[in-house]
Amino acid sequence: MPGGTDQTLRPFLWRAANLYSDTEIVSRNHDGMQRYTYSEYEQRTSQLANALDEHGIEEGDRVGTFCWNHSRHFETYFGVPSIGAQLHTINPLLPDAHIQYIVDNADDQLIFVDHSLAPKLASAVADADDEFEGVDFVVMGSEESEHLEATPYESFIEGQETEYDWPDIDEEQPAGMCYTSGTTGNPKGVEYTQQMLWSHTMATLTPQGIPMADDDVVMPVVPMFHVNAWGMPFTATAGGSKHVYPGPSPEPEDIANLIENEGVTISAGVPTVWLGLMEYCSEHDVDLSTLETVIVGGSAAPKSMIEWFDDQGVEVLHAWGMTEMSPIGSVSHLKSDLRDADYETQLEKRGKQGLMVPGLEFKVIDENGEEIAWDGEEFGELWIRGPWVTKEYFKRPEANEADFEDGWLKTGDVVTVDEDGYIQIVDREKDxxxxxxxxxxxxxxxxxxxxxxxxxxxxxxxxxxxxxxxxxxxxxxxxxxxxxxxxxxxxxxxxxxxxxxxxxxxxxxxxxxxxxxxxxxxxxxxxxxxxxxxxxxxxxxxxxxxxxxx
Amino acid sequence: MPGGTDQTLRPFLWRAANLYSDTEIVSRNHDGMQRYTYSEYEQRTSQLANALDEHGIEEGDRVGTFCWNHSRHFETYFGVPSIGAQLHTINPLLPDAHIQYIVDNADDQLIFVDHSLAPKLASAVADADDEFEGVDFVVMGSEESEHLEATPYESFIEGQETEYDWPDIDEEQPAGMCYTSGTTGNPKGVEYTQQMLWSHTMATLTPQGIPMADDDVVMPVVPMFHVNAWGMPFTATAGGSKHVYPGPSPEPEDIANLIENEGVTISAGVPTVWLGLMEYCSEHDVDLSTLETVIVGGSAAPKSMIEWFDDQGVEVLHAWGMTEMSPIGSVSHLKSDLRDADYETQLEKRGKQGLMVPGLEFKVIDENGEEIAWDGEEFGELWIRGPWVTKEYFKRPEANEADFEDGWLKTGDVVTVDEDGYIQIVDREKDxxxxxxxxxxxxxxxxxxxxxxxxxxxxxxxxxxxxxxxxxxxxxxxxxxxxxxxxxxxxxxxxxxxxxxxxxxxxxxxxxxxxxxxxxxxxxxxxxxxxxxxxxxxxxxxxxxxxxxx
Known part of the structure; x- marks a missing residue:
């Protein structure tokens, strides 16, 4: 076979640790601010990998996290998949019954949990039948938890070697996992193979995605339990950017302080986050001068938000994606031939879900099974395919039948496409x-x-x-x-x-x-x-x- | 399998034709300037695909080109691989004996040849034993050739449907092929799978590679028979850029005119090309104001060249690669923390072969088999691995043994690596x-x-x-x-x-x-x-x- 080595996350970690060894990872953690370099990050991640080995975690095992956005959580992002295991980021905001189902369905062996979320997890455990049988817990910090029997993370990795001989892993090996809301019944698991994460990282790194470089300071506010914070921890690492993690339950004040103090250039979150920041800025003197790009996803950004950030010299980039697609699909970059258009036209385009990034293909199917015209008026269901779009749900054959056809993911989003190729969601078939x-x-x-x-x-x-x-x-x-x-x-x-x-x-x-x-x-x-x-x-x-x- | 659809070239063509249907492909051809849109490009490429089907070309068949850089050659870039066949770009500058060996070794079924290169190919055919047996020829244009029995390209595709139902292709399917110089014996074939070309396209599209977007006008001067013109026709398509092809035997005057008339923003070629342009500019009034980036590869760019282009407001980016790696490996972007360094230091860094792009890993092995220190002084052989680095030569097991080890390509380039991670070639083991x-x-x-x-x-x-x-x-x-x-x-x-x-x-x-x-x-x-x-x-x-x- 002439083809190259498998597509895995390893080269991204290798590149950051070797080419940008002094670049920082900064994090608001439960036990205060943490600040270290990629070089130390690699050492701690190696310690984590050695600890996982010692704990008996093997290739293909699933390891859960129940955490906010912080540096220890980020250590699991490379530490778990790069030994061949699978990182399952659990959404701690779900109802207990969903959490129980998810942990059981995924067969998690070990769960990393935040101090502040331990009570929530403990309640799901207390209520459970046997869903948590055999699951061990590690609590993120140096102290034990009063809510759960759990090894403190720092004890877990302490004394381990700071080097790890990262193995060759098959690109088809599942590396990540996230559950999506079921419209009926239980949440559905989506597995991310090493290749899917590699592809998604490369595609989002392009100018058509959310490009990041070594002069960027990247702060994902979108939770790391939401499809890997839209992949940003991986993309920022591949690009050699500085990372900033806003930690547990960040308030608008925390977001504002981190932007100011760390010189954040790119951040990402749902509209609610940015509405909070806008409100905070209206009452406080906040210096947003380093901020260049705000990625808005999850729901549509109101025009007024785009305008407000424009006034601050910050570009709002609308992004659209799904759990099933790792998750980024489209980003609403303004096309170069629209740069001369009037501001209202530009706002209208930028307010849409955007242009599909390179590597994906889509079509829009109306109720008669025909492809719609790209006129901004006809609408239909958006179908997508590409290397980082899953082809099935985890152990849910009946759901597969409804949502996949001929290699396409049927997104359930009802959209129009305009003459320029911008997608706009007009309704949602999924309830x-x-x-x-x-x-x-x-x-x-x-x-x-x-x-x-x-x-x-x-x-x-x-x-x-x-x-x-x-x-x-x-x-x-x-x-x-x-x-x-x-x-x-x-x-x-x-x-x-x-x-x-x-x-x-x-x-x-x-x-x-x-x-x-x-x-x-x-x-x-x-x-x-x-x-x-x-x-x-x-x-x-x-x-x-x-x-x-x- | 959760993994997404296979990584192929199809989505790049799809994206350009649908999102940038009016963007132009401009080409200096043997029969004058040609200018059309991505939309027409897709139609002509579909016609080519239908013509190849009709000619009996099947999945896995090899189709050769013996051409300069022009729009018809570009049509083969997507038309041939996207039906599942393999595009073999032959270097017309080689000795006849090499050309004969290559065509025979690759078992080409059909060769597209330029009018101006037909005499050269005819001479290799005339001299041949049975290397060209069963090979058909298509000559690039509307006229027949007086040197070879060949169907004119325009007749070949005329009357074919302008749509083609591009099939799903396995990502392991060889899509491209190029021969590299053997140090002893015959040239060695390198096959590019669909996945290798996909990976290379995505990696070079990143800010760490040679990013291209819809406001770029991309002119590859590096020949399209040199590892797909360093992949630029694919990258420019994925990015939705305008293409400019300089056609047969471009002179410095042609290069200068195309830059001026078409507003070229990115171009690429060996130092000789740029020395020619510099000379021409010293004697003529040339407007280089649209030009932003000049990629220099193949050999080291002299410092004086980087300085000259700096004076014109054009950034010279040094790139390094190999036929065995599709070909880009490193690009000499200036690291952000070197932006405050003095100009001499910056020139020194930019004059090196650069920083490895995301997705690859390398190590440098000295004569004792040890990895060297990254101090800019110790040296050794550069070993590389990654998704777009081949793992073997085509039908050359004995060459494989020398050049590959444990999944690494042993490049034969002797390099130093400095504290910042910049690679510099100091010698060549291959003769x-x-x-x-x-x-x-x-x-x-x-x-x-x-x-x-x-x-x-x-x-x-x-x-x-x-x-x-x-x-x-x-x-x-x-x-x-x-x-x-x-x-x-x-x-x-x-x-x-x-x-x-x-x-x-x-x-x-x-x-x-x-x-x-x-x-x-x-x-x-x-x-x-x-x-x-x-x-x-x-x-x-x-x-x-x-x-x-x-």
Whole structure:
């Protein structure tokens, strides 16, 4: 075979440690600020790899993390996959039942957990049947946890050799894993092979993606449990950039301070994060002069946000992706021939989900199975294929059938494509609500609501929200003669038992009938359209409903 | 398997044709300037693919090209590999015997040949035994050739459908092929799989490589028969850039005109090309204002060249690579922490072969088999591995043994690495001479010289040359009582029969003995060192010795 060596993460670590040995990794950790170089990063990562070996972790084993964005979490990003094991980043904001299912489904052997998240994990463990049987815990820091029996991370790696002979790994070997919200039923696992992560890293490093170089200071605010923080820790390493991690539950003040103190040039997060920063900046004197690019994903960036950052000399780049695709698909770079267009036209283009990065192909299929015209008006479901797009869910053959066809991923996003090739999401076929960058399953919520004896029918939809982009609202058809206030408070109590606070509907509306489609399904589209003009505004959601503050 | 779709060239063509349908491909062709859009490019490439099908070319078949840089040649770049066949770009500057060997060894089914190169190919065909048996020819243009029986390209594709349903191709499928100079014996074939070309394209598209975007106008002057013009036609397509091809035997005036008229932003070529342009600019008023980057490879760029381009506001980027690695390995970007260094330090760094691009790993092994220190002083042989580095030669198991070990390519280049990670080539273990970007085998030449009855020993070495970087000089130990002038003219006549003019030694020096190493081999190093100060200067080589003008 003439083909070269397998595509793995190893050369990215090698390059950073050797060509940029003095470049820094800076992190707000649970135990204060941590600051070290790529050279020390490689040494600590080697220690972690040796410790994993000693713990008995073998090629193909899954290792979980239950962590915020910080330097120790980043050590697992290369340490786990580069010994041939698989890094499974668990979303700590999920309902306990999902966490239990996920850990069991993935068969995690070991879980790294943050001090601040240990209570949450402990509660899922306490509730569990046998999902956590045989799982060991390491808590991220020097101290033990009072909530979980766990080895402190620093003890775990202490005394290990600071060198590791990183093996040759097959590019088909799964290296990462992340679960995506199921529209019905349990979350679905997506495995990232070494090749998928390699491909995604290279593609996002290009000028058409989110280019990073050795003069960049990269701060991923998007959580590292969300598809590897959109791959940024890998991309920044490949590019030799300085890393900045904002640590546990970062507040707008923390974000602002890190940008100022560390000279951040590129950051990324959901709109909620940037709305928080904008608010903070309106009340405080913040120096954003080093900041060049803000990547916004997860939900659409409002035009006003793009304009505000333009005024600060910061380019907002809209990015779109999915858990199934490692995750970046498109980035809304302004095409060079639009540079002379008027500002409104530019804003309109930049507000779309963008242009597909090199290496991917897509098509948009309408309800008759035909490809749509690229006129910005016709719409259909977006289908995608490429080297970093998965071809199946983990152990979920029935879900595969619905979401994959002929090598294409059927994204469930309904889009238009304009003459310039910009994609815009106009609707979502998959029935999920996106609140502050986190997914809420509307189907799961409405099943829970309908479990109440006095509910004859219920639909839950996402309603636009200024701060959280979307919030769930339940539309309930009550049984005969039911008392409204009693039912609302009973439903709320019931949901509280099983779901985190931020999943609870902001409103429970009574209606006479749930509108249906021709085939008798709930027509969420009709309900959403009715509510489209009634944006929920700041203040209607309690502050602690925020997923990032749970 | 969770892994995504195979890595092939198809998505690059798809992206350019769909997102940049109006962007131009401009070319100086044998029949005048050609100018069309990516959209028309895709249509013509589809016609070519249909024509290849009709001609009976099948998956895995090899299709040769014997062409300069122009738009029709570019059509073969996607048209041939994207039907699953393999594009074999033949170097028309080689001796006939090499061309015969290469076509036979590769088993080419069909060869696309330029009008201006048809006489050269016809001469190799006329001389051949059965190497060209069953090979068909297509001549690049609308007219027939008077030298070869060949279908004109425009007739070949005429009437074919302008759409093609590009198939899914395995990423391990060989897509390209190029022969490299053998130090002894015949040239060695290197196959490029779809995955290697995909990887190389993505890696060179990064800021650490040679980034290209939709505001770039890319002109590869480096021949398309030299490792796919360093991959630029693929990279420019992936980036959505405008292409400019300088056509047959471009003169400095042609290069200058294309830069001015087409607004070229990035170009690439060997130092000889840029020396020619510099000379031309000193005598003519040339507007280089659009030009941003000049990639120099093949041989080291003199400092004076970097300085001259700096004065024009053009960045010279030194790149290093090999036929065995698709070809780019390192690019001499200035590290961000060197931006404050004094100009001399910067020039010194930029004059080196540069920093390895993301995705590759290297080590440098000294004569004791140990890795050298990165101090800019210790030296050893450069070993490289990565996804676009081949792991074997085509049908040459004996060459594999010498050049590959444990998944590493042993480059034969002797290098130092400095504290910043910049590689610098200090010597060449492989016994080849590089003249104007083309390889000359010194061993082959000296064997030819020693075939003369009156020569008892001879060594041929490359001596530094101002314009051609290196030129061959023969050191001959004559037999007893031989008359010098007679022998020199006899040797010259003898060589002329078998080699192109530009292979002939510039000088034939008589010596008493060829210096030997401890093991009795010719010590070229000793001879080269003796001649290091005696740079050959312009004028000693006849103009027509230039490979580009053969």
């Amino acid at each position: 999920v609500i996106k609140s502050g960058g986190e997914w809420i399953s509307s189907v799961e919520l409405e099943n829970a609501v309908m479990a109440h004896d006095d509910v004859s029918e219920a639909a839950v939809v996402g309603v636009p929200h200024e701060r959280w982009q979307e919030r769930p609202v339940a539309f309930v058809v009550p049984g005969e003669g039911v008392e409204r206030e009693t039912l609302v408070s009973e439903i709320t109590e019931m949901l509280k038992d099983d779901y985190p606070k931020w999943w609870l509907p902001d409103e429970i509306e009574f209606i006479e009938e749930v509108p249906k489609t021709a085939t008798g399904k709930f027509s969420k589209k009709d309900i959403r359209e009715e509510y489209a003009d009634q944006s929920l505004v700041e203040g209607q959601v309690p502050e602690d409903a925020a997923p990032d503050q749970d | 080849v001479i590089k003249s104007g970007g083309e390889w000359i085998s010194s061993v082959e030449l000296e064997n030819a010289v020693m075939a003369h009855d009156d020569v008892s020993e001879a060594a041929v070495v490359g001596v530094p040359h101002e314009r051609w970087q290196e030129r061959p000089v023969a050191f001959v130990v004559p037999g007893e009582g031989v008359e010098r002038e007679t022998l020199v003219s006899e040797i010259t006549e003898m060589l002329k029969d078998d080699y192109p003019k530009w292979w002939l030694p510039d000088e034939i020096e008589f010596i008493e003995e060829v210096p030997k190493t401890a093991t009795g081999k010719f010590s070229k190093k000793d001879i080269r060192e003796e001649y290091a100060d005696q740079s050959l200067v312009e004028g000693q080589v006849p103009e027509d010795a230039a490979p580009d003008q053969d």
